[in-house]
Amino acid sequence: MRITGKHINYYHICHRKLWLFHHGISFQQTHDNVADGTLLHQTAYPQRAQRYREIQIKGIKIDFYDPHERVVHEIKRSNKMEAASVAQLQFYLLTLERHGVVEPTGLLEYPKIRRVEKVVLTDADRVAIAEWEAAIAQLVAQETCPSVINKPFCKNCSYYDFCYSGE
Template sequence: MQITGTHIAYLHTCHRKLWLFANGIQMEHTSEIVAEGKLIADSTYLDRARKYTELAVDGVKIDFYDAKNKVVHEVKKSDKVEHAHIAQVKYYLYVLVKNGIENPSAIIEYPKLKQRKFIEWSNDDIIEAEEWVERTKAIIHSENCPALIRKGICKSCSYSDLCYITEE
């Protein structure tokens, strides 16, 4: 199985969500919050598709890549799980480096907040990214779904109904 940026983001958000997603239970298509995030990404930077290219490499799909400047642009709705967003784009940078792109960087954009977060690549990130891949694979290949851990972000998760189905 190819590890994607979504897997890495879910590793840093919720192991249960990661396991469910990787094992074919995908709830994003039913989520209004996910739909709102896609709408923000599609409607905020209208010229982005013309200026940048979509890049798919080693199972990773980067929607907006500035090949000239070697910059990944990632649009997010909110910064609630910013640590997961940073891990996701660092994983993208890791994949780019593995494929011969030297010194890539990334910009995480939060248009609703009018904020940007700049992420630089460091060769020290290689070890961390490889550890994420191993941890992700271990969770994905586990026979059992990880236990439910209640977090503040659960209410806005596309898997919330599934995780809390037995509760009133």
């Protein structure tokens, strides 16, 4: 099974969202927050496309990578799900390491609030990521979708109508 950055991110947010995403059920193309995030990604740093490279490795896509400094730039709309965003970026760093990049680092960027967080990879992170990968493989292999988690942030999720259509 190929695990992507979205798998890691969704694993830290909602197991139901992860399961649905993995099984090809997606509402992202019609959700306003997704469109806003895409627009932010395209307009926040207009000069970046010329300076950095987009790379794809084993099913993951890193939009902005500085090969000279070995830095992954990850742009997010908000820091509300920061733990999931950090985990996703750490997964990208480990994937680069697995492909021979020595000591890559990351910058988690929140242009709307003008904040940047540096992300590095520790030995403990490497162990944790291996555990996440195993847990994700086990979770998506389940025959049934996990239950709704009913958290306040569910209202902003592209899966909200799907999860709460029966209520």
